[in-house]
Amino acid sequence: DIQMTQSPSSLSASVGDRVTITCRASQGINSYLAWYQQKPGKVPQLLIYAASALQSGVPSRFSGSRSGTEFTLTISSLQPEDVATYYCQKYNSDPRPFGQGTKVDIK
Amino acid sequence: EVQLVQSGAEVKKPGESLKISCKGSGYSFGTYWIAWVRQVPGKGLEWMGNIYPDDSDTRYSPSFQGQVTISADKSISTAFLQWTSLQASDTATYYCARQEGPLEFWGQGTLVTVSS
Numbered sequence: 001d002i003q004m005t006q007s008p009s010s011l012s013a014s015v016g017d018r019v020t021i022t023c024r025a026s027q028g029i030n031s032y033l034a035w036y037q038q039k040p041g042k043v044p045q046l047l048i049y050a051a052s053a054l055q056s057g058v059p060s061r062f063s064g065s066r067s068g069t070e071f072t073l074t075i076s077s078l079q080p081e082d083v084a085t086y087y088c089q090k091y092n093s094d095p096r097p098f099g100q101g102t103k104v105d106i107k
Numbered sequence: 108e109v110q111l112v113q114s115g116a117e118v119k120k121p122g123e124s125l126k127i128s129c130k131g132s133g134y135s136f137g138t139y140w141i142a143w144v145r146q147v148p149g150k151g152l153e154w155m156g157n158i159y160p161d162d163s164d165t166r167y168s169p170s171f172q173g174q175v176t177i178s179a180d181k182s183i184s185t186a187f188l189q190w191t192s193l194q195a196s197d198t199a200t201y202y203c204a205r206q207e208g209p210l211e212f213w214g215q216g217t218l219v220t221v222s223s
Contacts, residue, residue, distance in 0.1 A: 001169065032208070034208075034209035034210070036152070036210070038152075043202065043213045043214075043215060043216060044144075044152060044202070044210075044213060045213070046209050046210060046211050049208060049209040049211075050208075055211070085151075087151065087152050089152075089154070089209070089210070091206075091208050091209055094156075094157065094166040095154060095156075095166070095167075095168040095169065096142070096154045096157075096206075097153075097154055097168070098144075098151060098152040098153065098154060099151075100151050101151040101152070
């Protein structure tokens with residue numbers, strides 16, 4: 001089965017900083033990759049699908065990209081409301097594992 | 108409006124059985140896969156498996172195969188997740204989500220606590 005490896009596991013950045021989170025698939029998954037945001041105590045929410053398509057209502061400071069089997073979630077200017085844990089998930093076929101998560105907080 | 112409403116929190120003892128539910132509304136329930144996702148307290152998200160309610164085609168993550176049963180009754184627009192013998196390690200929040208490729212719509216989660 002394909003494994004999803006996410007890094008870093010946590011990061012701390014200042015408001016306004018550019019933040020980058022990486023997710024690597026152990027095999028090719030084309031662009032069948034989604035990113036989710038889970039704020040503390042809340043239900044996960046879809047941010048990005050198809051590696052780079054922004055879900056409706058998601059702020060434009062969030063973006064996604066793909067290079068082969070490496071995927072990146074970027075927050076162009078970190079805001080206080082972005083404090084959350086971020087997960088990637090592959091969905092090209094079953095099973096559909098998530099990455100381990102990246103906890104983002106404000107320095 | 109698409110909604111997934113899950114059953115309420117449960118407190119069970121080890122060895123007991125349990126069936127939790129996820130009722131969909133606002134869309135054609137039978138024609139979208141429903142996935143179940145586990146989140147152990149303080150840990151990450153784990154995809155458990157999914158079901159296509161129209162024909163009950165069901166797939167499981169290898170980690171959960173044989174540990175749980177996923178089912179659905181499209182006549183009442185409801186998916187289920189069940190255990191025959193709970194263990195303390197099953198303590199977690201369980202989410203259902205509508206799976207159209209990615210997981211776009213999520214239920215509110217059901218907290219299952221297993222403790223003697």
